[in-house]
Amino acid sequence: MSGKTVFDIFVVGGGINGCGIARDASGRGYSVALAEMNDFASGTSSGATKLIHGGLRYLEHYEFRLVREALMEREVLWAMAPHVIWPLRFVLPFQKGGIRPAWLIRLGLFLYDHLGGRKLLPATKTLDMRRDPASKPLKPIFTKAFEYSDGWVDDARMVVLNARDAADRGATILSRYKVTSARRENGLWQVTVRSNDSRETRTFSARMLVNAAGPWVDQVLAGAVGKNNVHNVRLVQGSHIIVRKKFSDPRAYFFQNPDNRIIFAIPYEGEFTLIGTTDRDYRDDPKDVKISDEEVSYLCNAASEYFQEPVRPEDIVWSYSAVRPLYDDGASKAQEATRDYVLKVETDGGVPLLNVFGGKLTTYRRLAEHALEKISEAIGARGGPWTAGSSLPGGDFAVTAVTKQVQALRASYPFISTVYAERLIRCYGTRAPMVLGKAKSEAELGRLFGGTLYEAEVRYLMEFEWARTAEDILWRRTKQGLFLSREEAAGLEDYLAREAVL
CATH class of the missing domain: 1.10.8.870 (Alpha-glycerophosphate oxidase, cap domain)
Structure with missing residues (x-):
């Protein structure tokens, strides 16, 4: 294959965006190769809070386009993959004199219910915490709460299922192959990859390069592509802790913190509770990211403000941390930086390069569709959008079944x-x-x-x-x-x- 086949598209990065683009493109009839330097979803895509959600808190930053697209995607993705995505109800305890007044929360939840896409997910309702079982694990200071719908996803499985489906549709999928060089030659990209064990080096030719390397997107541009003065992404670290089950209720909790940040407490794998996430700028190599003592203390203290039984560092059975590659829009705080995605095409020398900045699990399918619009403009159109009515491998059954x-x-x-x-x-x-x-x-x-x-x-x-x-x-x-x-x-x-x- 090396040196003989000219692929339409070569994708760098095996996270949710790269695998989603490869799947969509393969399904339209493009020839696709994808290289991931480690395991699929080993970076940002398995380090999220594992939610398919509209992003209730993003309404405060006026990201209405992103929230509406995400809300509309919840049930689309649920229908695509009912084995790895399922609905989850969230309880948002309210306290008088808290960070956000009740009217503001009600307004946000009204928009959340009506911005678009909700058909099967139940609507928001108000809970009397003097009677509702959701109050049982919490401190007895809450008389009211709001309950709303979002979804849960096994994030790493969703990534690998996209890779599997892309391969089933003809894509060449390489795991543990790092792109060491990508150069424009004779109207094509010449992409060199090296296996992690350094035993094999291969070169591929492609009409278009898609840089979906997540936190490494700037490193690919500066290293493999050879561009100077690259700075497009703002790296924000998010960490999570898992403790033994703190509550038996099947619902999750949405906790508001005095610093205006929020955390979730979510039922996890039957016997555990997942608590996260943090938001702080990160300036080191993404491969070295790990939860800090400061983040552990923050999550334990924040959860302990709500739970009757405190969350202590010694209760942690596992933790994970990842870096979100947000498009650098100059926001002053990490939690205020845009969660929307940005797609940019460069056509130096007439050989196109698509760079993917930002994005989140919930909007990956729409991001892929938008990426395919730009790919079609650059190298010619093939088939039209098709993923909305599709199933990921193993997901070909009704959401209720x-x-x-x-x-x-x-x-x-x-x-x-x-x-x-x-x-x-x-x-x-x-x-x-x-x-x-x-x-x-x-x-x-x-x-x-x-x-x-x-x-x-x-x-x-x-x-x-x-x-x-x-x-x-x-x-x-x-x-x-x-x-x-x-x-x-x-x-x-x-x-x-x-x-x-x-």
Whole structure:
């Protein structure tokens, strides 16, 4: 392939934007190659608060276009991927004399309900916290709360499903290949990539380059492309902590802090609560990002202002941190910088380059459509928009039919538990039987590494989802890292190392 095939598009970056663009373009008939220097979703795309949401707080910054687009996308994405996206109700406790008056919150929620797109998600309502079960884990200082709808997403799975679908539609998808050089030669891009183990270097020719490298977008421009004085993105760090379950209510909480920032407390993987996020400027290399002691204290203190039972650093069972690459609009505070995306085309020498700045999980599909408009203008149109009515791999069932899918899987594989069946449907949807294969008993699933992670699933992830390391599998593909001991995780790593040699 190297040196022979001329691709229409070469995409740099395997986060949600890069994989979304590759999928959309492949579905329209463009020839596409994509390179991700690490694992898919290993950067920003797996470091979010895992919400498909309109962005209620963005209304305060007058980002009405972004909020409206995001609100309209919630149910579109839910229909595309009901296995990895599902609705979630949020409780926003209100206290007199708080940061935002009740009328302002009501106005924001009215706009949230009516800006567009809500058909199946229930509307906002007011709660009497003297009677509602949502008050149980909270301090007894709230008499009123507002409840509204948004959605939850398994972010890393949504990314890899976009990559999988792009590959199924003909795209060449490379994980763990870094773009080391991208130069315009003879009317084409010549893109050189090197494998992480440095054993292989390949060169691809393409009519157009798409730089969707997220926090590394400026590094790609300065390094691989060779541009000078590059500064387009403002890096903002967001960190999250996971603690043992703080409440049994299926709803999430939206907490307002005295500094005007907000955090969420969200039911997570059945037995845990996710608390986040922080917002602070970040100036180091994105690959080195990790939660700071200051952020840990901030999240613990902020949550403890609301929960009767304090959240302490020693309660944390896992944490994660990522850098959001916001388009640098000159905002004075990190939390005020625009969350909207910006697409810019450069045509130096007549060979087009599309740079993708910003974006968020909820709007990735629309970002991809807008990117394809610019691609069509630059190198010629192929098929029209198609993703709105599509399904991501495994998501070809009704949003109300998750329970039916679980029951059907258990009927076909009666030896698996309901808990395991639910997890498989939430990860793989209608592709869950591909994971279990022809197994007629638990023993035929192979080695149990811990939690509900069997060898059959590990092999599926290696074959179909580019998984190579224990981190790929435990923290991005399955979240089973929360349920395996350190020794069990090491056993999985040893198994993968042996498989790589074979």
